[in-house]
Amino acid sequence: MHYQTSQKGLLTSLFLILSAAAWAQPARLDPVDESRLAAVVKSARGQVVLVNLWATWCAPCREEMPGLVKLEARFRQRGFKLITVSADEPEQEADALRFLQQQRVPGPAFIKRAQDDERFITAMDPKWSGALPASFIFDRNGRKVRSFIGEVELTALEAAIQQLL
Numbered sequence: 001m002h003y004q005t006s007q008k009g010l011l012t013s014l015f016l017i018l019s020a021a022a023w024a025q026p027a028r029l030d031p032v033d034e035s036r037l038a039a040v041v042k043s044a045r046g047q048v049v050l051v052n053l054w055a056t057w058c059a060p061c062r063e064e065m066p067g068l069v070k071l072e073a074r075f076r077q078r079g080f081k082l083i084t085v086s087a088d089e090p091e092q093e094a095d096a097l098r099f100l101q102q103q104r105v106p107g108p109a110f111i112k113r114a115q116d117d118e119r120f121i122t123a124m125d126p127k128w129s130g131a132l133p134a135s136f137i138f139d140r141n142g143r144k145v146r147s148f149i150g151e152v153e154l155t156a157l158e159a160a161i162q163q164l165l
Helices: 002-022 034-043 059-078 090-102 117-124 154-164
Strands: 030-032 048-054 080-086 109-112 134-138 144-149
Touching: 030 034, 034 048, 034 080, 034 117, 048 059, 048 154, 059 080, 059 154, 080 090, 090 109, 134 154, 144 154
Parallel strands: 030 109, 048 080, 080 109
Antiparallel strands: 048 134, 134 144
């Protein structure tokens, strides 16, 4: 009996450590252009993905981030993944990373480094002007099914996500 209890405790501890590592806060922002972002979304196939583009200078972006983090935590076990992409300039990268860490935003986290902003914008959504915040929802097959441009009610994002889970 003692062996089973110890084994169960060890397995529980191992699970918690691995879970924490898998959902750790980003230690850096990886540069991403439109092709790399498409590959990241494709690699998350099997999950519902919300790609959120934001910036430290964008007040609505900063205001919505805590709600996005709560959505990610609430739906993670059902196959939901939040991917953040900062649109900050290189000299603001440290501020962007610090903000994500303060908000406890899970990784992966990226910073937009497109050679051509228009191509990046069009790749995300031809109807998108590039205004922030912007969120794009992808189904489990990696197909974009919804775009939310500008400030959006968290309940609308949640409803769209729940339809796909």
